[in-house]
């Protein structure tokens with residue numbers, strides 16, 4: 001039986017948001033089974049709660065933003081990747097601003113923070129999002145395809161016409177140790193020209209060589225260089241893991257992404273959730289894996305199903 005997990009105790013960190021450049025504090029607190037991941041804007045009147053669900057995505061062009069025009073939280077993907085990577089199902093994340101701090105641009109500091117808090121196993125089974133038939137979204141030469149498979153396996157490929165990037169391809173089999181070693185330390189990246197254009201438009205104001213890999217036409221500007229020769233595709237995998245956490249339960253299936261983005265990840269999740277014959281929630285050892293059942297329309301119905 002796979003049991004749901006949360007934190008042993010609350011833990012806090014501070015930093016700046018990469019886009020607004022403003023300081024924010026995040027407090028990650030334990031939460032009961034079947035809560036999922038909740039963001040709470042404690043700086044706003046009434047402390048609005050924003051569930052980390054793909055139905056709550058309001059913007060996915062530069063980062064993934066959840067909520068509404070009145071209450072939103074942006075750049076959630078690296079923290080969500082750390083939680084998903086460490087198989088933490090339930091947490092209440094209190095944020096004092098519109099953006100999760102970027103820290104070093106990877107999920108590494110969040111992983112260290114979650115370990116410091118400690119991980120607690122709960123007495124409820126974890127459900128999985130089991131693929132029943134292939135689903136794909138295509139946008140020109142970009143695509144995201146999933147196929148049924150007995151375990152999860154993610155393959156990501158990118159192709160940037162830049163001497164430091166080029167074609168990179170990575171396959172990742174989810175596991176907490178593999179995530180910490182291979183994926184979590186990979187930093188976000190941007191091109192100097194693009195960063196300057198964004199900053200002229202009031203975005204990426206917190207962006208610097210301390211929290212992103214920055215490239216000019218010739219190469220990487222960060223004096224310390226790269227953490228992995230293929231750090232770029234590793235970060236794309238990190239973003240995918242963080243975005244897929246918005247399904248609410250770990251996905252079981254073979255996932256292939258080519259030239260993906262937050263927007264493509266989001267389009268895929270919307271498509272998948274609409275095609276209700278393509279998946280079902282599965283609880284290992286209580287139900288056979290491949291027996292077709294009537295899929296439940298919303299992952300949140302699990303509580304009723306278990307009651």
Ligand SMILES: [Zn+2]
Pocket residue numbers: 077078188235238239
């Ligand atoms: Zn990212």
